[in-house]
Amino acid sequence: MDKVTSVEEVVSSLEDGMTVGVGGWGSRRKPMALVRALCRSGLRDLTVVSCGGPDVGLLCAAGAVRRVVAPFVTLDSIPLEPHFRAARQRGAVEFTEYDEGMFMFGLLAAAHRLPFLPTRAGLGSDVLRAGSGLATVRSPYGEGEDLVAVPALTLDVALVHLDRADTRGNGQYLGPDPYLDDLFVKAAARAYVSAERVVAPGALPGPPQTLLVSRMHVTGVVETPNGGHFTDCGPDRARDEAFQRHYASCAADERAWAGFAGRFLSGSEAAYQREVRRWHEEGA
Amino acid sequence: MTAGEATRAEVCVVACAEAWRGDGEILAAAMGTCSVLGARLARLTFEPGLLTTDGGALLTAEAVPLGAPAGDVEGWLPFRDHLWLVLNGRRHVMMGASQIDRYGGTNISAIGDPARPAAQLLGMRGAPGNTVCGPTSYWIPRHSPRVFVPEVDVVSGVGGDRAAALGPSGRFHELRRVVTDLAVLDFGGPEGAMRLVSVHPGVEPDRVVAATGFPLAIGGDVAVTRLPTAEELRLIRDVLDPGALRDREVRGP
Numbered sequence: 171m172d173k174v175t176s177v178e179e180v181v182s183s184l185e186d187g188m189t190v191g192v193g194g195w196g197s198r199r200k201p202m203a204l205v206r207a208l209c210r211s212g213l214r215d216l217t218v219v220s221c222g223g224p225d226v227g228l229l230c231a232a233g234a235v236r237r238v239v240a241p242f243v244t245l246d247s248i249p250l251e252p253h254f255r256a257a258r259q260r261g262a263v264e265f266t267e268y269d270e271g272m273f274m275f276g277l278l279a280a281a282h283r284l285p286f287l288p289t290r291a292g293l294g295s296d297v298l299r300a301g302s303g304l305a306t307v308r309s310p311y312g313e314g315e316d317l318v319a320v321p322a323l324t325l326d327v328a329l330v331h332l333d334r335a336d337t338r339g340n341g342q343y344l345g346p347d348p349y350l351d352d353l354f355v356k357a358a359a360r361a362y363v364s365a366e367r368v369v370a371p372g373a374l375p376g377p378p379q380t381l382l383v384s385r386m387h388v389t390g391v392v393e394t395p396n397g398g399h400f401t402d403c404g405p406d407r408a409r410d411e412a413f414q415r416h417y418a419s420c421a422a423d424e425r426a427w428a429g430f431a432g433r434f435l436s437g438s439e440a441a442y443q444r445e446v447r448r449w450h451e452e453g454a
Numbered sequence: 455m456t457a458g459e460a461t462r463a464e465v466c467v468v469a470c471a472e473a474w475r476g477d478g479e480i481l482a483a484a485m486g487t488c489s490v491l492g493a494r495l496a497r498l499t500f501e502p503g504l505l506t507t508d509g510g511a512l513l514t515a516e517a518v519p520l521g522a523p524a525g526d527v528e529g530w531l532p533f534r535d536h537l538w539l540v541l542n543g544r545r546h547v548m549m550g551a552s553q554i555d556r557y558g559g560t561n562i563s564a565i566g567d568p569a570r571p572a573a574q575l576l577g578m579r580g581a582p583g584n585t586v587c588g589p590t591s592y593w594i595p596r597h598s599p600r601v602f603v604p605e606v607d608v609v610s611g612v613g614g615d616r617a618a619a620l621g622p623s624g625r626f627h628e629l630r631r632v633v634t635d636l637a638v639l640d641f642g643g644p645e646g647a648m649r650l651v652s653v654h655p656g657v658e659p660d661r662v663v664a665a666t667g668f669p670l671a672i673g674g675d676v677a678v679t680r681l682p683t684a685e686e687l688r689l690i691r692d693v694l695d696p697g698a699l700r701d702r703e704v705r706g707p
Binding site for chain 1: 465472509512526530532533536537540541563564568569570571572573574576577579580581582583585586587606608610611612616617619620621622623624626676
């Protein structure tokens with residue numbers, strides 16, 4: 171039952187055109203080490219399902235994305251994700267927009283093998299615009315009101331980053347918000363957990379309700395210290411706001427981005443972490 | 455310190471706070487500096503039953519200063535539960551908007567053709583669900599014809615016209631008020647059109663009309679938005695926003 175693997179092995183098991191769910195929320199607890207490896211892999215035509223942050227931005231910048239399915243893409247403290255914005259504005263990626271509640275219902279439906287779940291969220295808005303492929307259903311009860319039938323957001327693969335995991339793939343969050351990570355994992359045919367630390371089975375500390383992800387849903391687990399960088403990974407690490415600002419300002423300029431990508435994204439995860447440490451030491 | 459010294463930003467904070475008057479024990483969800491300050495100010499003064507957050511997943515035992523740690527906590531509201539609360543309804547949200555139309559339809563998603571936008575914005579976020587599921591107000595820090603448009607490019611937040619067409623599914627839709635840096639507006643005009651309720655001190659109604667890209671309903675004499683009380687000013691300046699972040703959102707005296 172030992173499921174410990176590496177970011178390279180996880181990424182090499184993926185294929186062009188897959189639907190990949192990414193956990194976290196905005197610029198919070200994103201599986202960035204896995205995302206960085208994905209960007210290096212040369213994979214193409216992915217459908218990325220995410221409460222989007224720099225994961226979506228980096229994958230767009232790497233040319234890995236055909237479609238984004240998301241309620242938003244943001245860096246939180248910086249409202250607009252520069253790479254996603256640029257990719258959309260040059261027509262490079264398609265965007266299926268969901269309301270946040272609809273998005274959660276899509277994952278809930280997939281996680282529970284239901285074809286759809288009904289909700290009011292989305293009615294009257296352009297989420298239901300022509301060509302969206304979304305339909306409404308009429309309630310068989312009461313006044314027979316119409317509701318959005320949110321289709322199951324079934325994933326080929328889910329990637330999530332948790333504070334702790336054990337070698338069997340059980341995952342634990344220690345911050346204030348689980349986000350939707352357990353739903354991503356259950357909605358996927360295969361799920362990979364990266365964690366700040368991987369410990370022996372039975373050695374996950376803290377109350378049992380922090381054990382968010384069960385090994386029954388997990389294919390592989392990777393230890394990636396600071397693997398959520400530069401997103402928020404409380405309580406171990408707050409968002410690296412200075413580095414996020416550096417990322418965003420470089421992303422807004424082609425030459426600056428080439429420099430950023432060359433320095434930080436061309437090598438291994440270990441090389442990335444080393445360069446980030448150096449960047450901070452330079453006091454840039 | 456007297457109320458006469460209030461800045462425009464402080465007038466806006468109080469006008470935002472007034473949106474939650476009478477709401478009782480519900481979540482005051484707020485986006486934007488003056489809106490967040492308004493929710494917490496309302497809780498500290500005339501609407502003590504309100505629930506407010508630390509800006510994250512924690513419901514704070516007391517209204518906390520902007521950016522401060524949660525301190526004592528009275529509840530837990532991670533994003534998933536917040537999304538369920540939208541459906542439950544015990545919530546009044548004050549959102550932002552990049553565009554808003556005459557009936558309160560709003561856009562935070564994209565400018566231009568949504569298939570290939572001239573400007574990609576945030577995406578829908580929770581705007582569709584928020585607007586059809588419960589009371590919604592808006593805080594718009596810059597009242598201009600670029601924001602107040604005849605027709606929004608993408609409908610993220612549902613306006614009164616589209617909600618009316620939903621039949622029984624639209625019965626929880628309720629737009630309350632729009633607070634801007636110039637004025638307070640509601641949807642009490644003909645057929646639910648936007649109406650000027652009050653102008654902030656020092657603002658002429660004509661200026662609001664000129665800054666609005668569609669005909670604005672005006673019923674008789676336009677009131678002047680009330681000034682903060684001395685106690686409200688103290689709470690804003692000394693307790694909730696000692697770093698004066700409000701002045702970065704709304705400039706001017």
